[in-house]
Amino acid sequence: MRTKQTGLKLAGLLATVSVFAAGAGLSAQPVARAAEAPQATEAAKQKVSVEDFLGKPQSVTSNGSVTVHGAHIDYEAVSGTLIVHKAGWDDSERPEADKEKSQPEAAASMYYVAYFKKGVRPENRPITFVYNGGPGSSSVWLHMGAFGPKRVVTSDDSHTPAAPYAIVNNNDSLLDVTDLVFIDAPGTGYGRLIGKDKEKAFWGTDPDAGAFTDFIAQFLSRFGRYNSPKYLFGESYGTTRSAIVANKLADDKGIDLNGVILLSQIMNYDNDIDGVAMNPSIDQPYVLALPSYAATAWYHKRLPAEHPDLKAFLKEVEHFALTDYTAALQEGNAISDAQRDATAQKLHDYTGLPVDYIKKADLRINGGEFEKTLQGDKDLDTGRLDSRFSGPTMDKLSQFSYYDPQSSAMSSAYIAAFNDYARNTLHYGNSPAFGEGYQEYKFFSDAIMKWDFSHKQPNTDFPIHGAVNVLPDLASAMKHNPSLKVMLNQGYYDLGTPYYEGIYEMKHLPISRDLSNNIQIVQYDSGHMVYANQNALTQLHDNVAKFITQTHSAPAAVPAK
Structure with a gap:
């Protein structure tokens, strides 16, 4: 997309790079979610203020099916928002107290779409959290181009003709092996930033990672998925985010991951070919x-x-x-x-x-x-x-x-496809709180223009204000959880995050030789968005599905007394 490229070029000049990440999840307690759906439907009929709408979690539930490599999968889709707060927020503070202030404390309403396979137990079903990067990108690219149940068809290496665009069954959706939670970054999608100093509270390397960490922990609790095998899938800047989030989930929330899946990696921004x-x-x-x-x-x-x-x-x-x-x-x-x-x-x-x-x-x-x-x-x-x-x-x-x-060749297809899909299939984006019932889906924010790239690495006393380097974060996560597996996927034709850069970084993680055996690296005949090539998408699905399947096991049986 033109807007996307502008941000990416600026990101390069600032020694930054765009990014995506992915996540998957398993269905929550079916009874609990079924109870939430009528409430969401009833709320949609009422005139509510934008402030009330954004300040409270929302959800709409729908049902669908997808065929993946010949297997028919029925799923429940939950689209909605969760509310996360700035660093240091105490959950004992009540929202009512904020209303007495001239301006409420900063918060982010983060939009997500979760797909839960029906008829499976949560502890037997992996959940993967998926996101793109930017920084300041929604997850629409991985959602509609890679792993969601529906996929928009684009040309392989040339400009995709204008609408109408084909939205088809995604034969390479990851729903055959994992539930999926596509998360939009703060200020993108149907989510919004609210409150005092809202952009400062969320638009930065560490505030962004904190928001995603809090979102994931809250999601696991709300949908009863704490005991499910858990994965992160991040693309581009999403790989930077994943390194920090993997470590923060363990350190701040006591949540160990089974795997971290990286697509088009950049973790040390001194390696950026655009800012060199x-x-x-x-x-x-x-x-x-x-x-x-x-x-x-x-x-x-x-x-x-x-x-x-x-x-x-x-x-x-x-x-x-x-x-x-x-x-x-x-x-x-x-x-x-x-x-x-x-x-x-x-x-x-x-x-x-x-x-x-x-x-x-x-x-x-x-x-x-x-x-x-x-x-x-x-x-x-x-x-x-x-x-x-x-x-x-x-x-x-x-x-x-x-x-x-x-970007110019395919962005319009993604934008048109998701707007149609969100409103007509997921039934989200038409809240009466937004004028005539239309809420804009923001594919990008202008976060890159205001981003704080300082980062406090693990076991340090102060943040570094130079080029971001999150290799110590991923290394810390792997050292604290020696069973954590890492998978790096790359396209040969990626000039934003060159494939050999990722290989070099993985070889220079500050970990032992033994732990380096937990890393798997795969290349594809494609670019940054590996999934833009149909053959590469199928290979990506197969490799990631195998990785997920091999990195979790069924719960141990309880010995009989």
């Missing part, structure tokens, strides 16, 4: 992005030589990146002419960019420059989130692309 130009002497992002540049050039047939086996080619590029390329960059201005020429020629072989351009760039090409230059002779900009996509150049003389062709 503002960080002279830090050359690692160029090294870690090179394999993704090579995969992109291979896909668009811009390489000077044939390489029939992509994976073998990328192994060669990875080796060069960590050895000769790293050595050349470390020389800085002291590099010899011979080493400079040899490195520039090799970069040409691996990226297709002209040797003279590479030399002018001092062997250092950031993400925006690569996207603009790779197909510049054709007046095409290369996609950032999925470099298989291309689009017409906005300004032929610009150094960077003004937009992301991939």
Whole structure:
């Protein structure tokens, strides 16, 4: 989406990256939820103030079915909101007390859609919490593109034609192995921020993670899922969030997870290829992005030589990146002419960019420059989130692309599909509290413009105000819970969070060799939104389903007396 790309570019300049995450859940006590549905229906008939509507949990229940790989699944869908409060809020404070103040304390009404398979016991059914990133993105992308029971059909590597869009049964929904809870970040979806200093209370690395931690704990309690196997699924900035939330759930709530599933990871923002130009002497992002540049050039047939086996080619590029390329960059201005020429020629072989351009760039090409230059002779900009996509150049003389062709190619389809699905199938978004019964679903907030990127790592006394690094958070979660499993999924054609960056970060988690065996890494022939490619989506489903199935077991039987 155009709005999405603007935020992503700004995020890059601020040493940040967009993100998604996913979650799944098992049905709560059927009797309790059945009792809530009539109340929600009755409330919808009444004229209520926006303040009252946003300040109280809402829910609407519906029913549906999906066929996943030949298996028919009946499910109950609950769409609604839960209320979370700023850090330090005491739940003994009553909402009535806030009404006496000139402005109530900050709170976030967070929107979710939960899918519960019917006819199963909660303790036997995993629950996965799913979210996208941004920061400031709703979860619509994972919901309607990857794992929800309905999926919008988009073109694989080109612009999806305008409406009408096809919304179909999702054969690759994860409902075959787990219940799902799609969570929208504070200030997005049908959720809203309310109260004093509301944006400051939730728009920041640590406040955001705190809100998601509180949401998950509250959800588990409200729906009786504390004894279910539990998973997080985060994409892009959602992977950053997941590292913190996994640790906070254990430390603050006493909740251990079975698994953390990451999609398109970035955990150390010093590795960001978009912000590296503002960080002279830090050359690692160029090294870690090179394999993704090579995969992109291979896909668009811009390489000077044939390489029939992509994976073998990328192994060669990875080796060069960590050895000769790293050595050349470390020389800085002291590099010899011979080493400079040899490195520039090799970069040409691996990226297709002209040797003279590479030399002018001092062997250092950031993400925006690569996207603009790779197909510049054709007046095409290369996609950032999925470099298989291309689009017409906005300004032929610009150094960077003004937009992301991939985002422009499919965002409209997601927006139209979810608006139709939410109102006509989930029956949410038409509250009389909002004028003529229309409540806007916010796919993005402007959180990135106001985000506080400071982060307090585990076992430290104060927050760090530089580039975010949450590798210590994930490491802490794994050390405290040695059975916690981690799965990283990546697309070869992702220039937002290059795949080799994720591999490098996982290899540099501050954990033991034994604990590193708990990490599984998989790549796909796709981009940042791996699921945008149908074949990759099926592979992603199969890999994640296997991961979930293998990382939980049935409750132990109680010995007979």
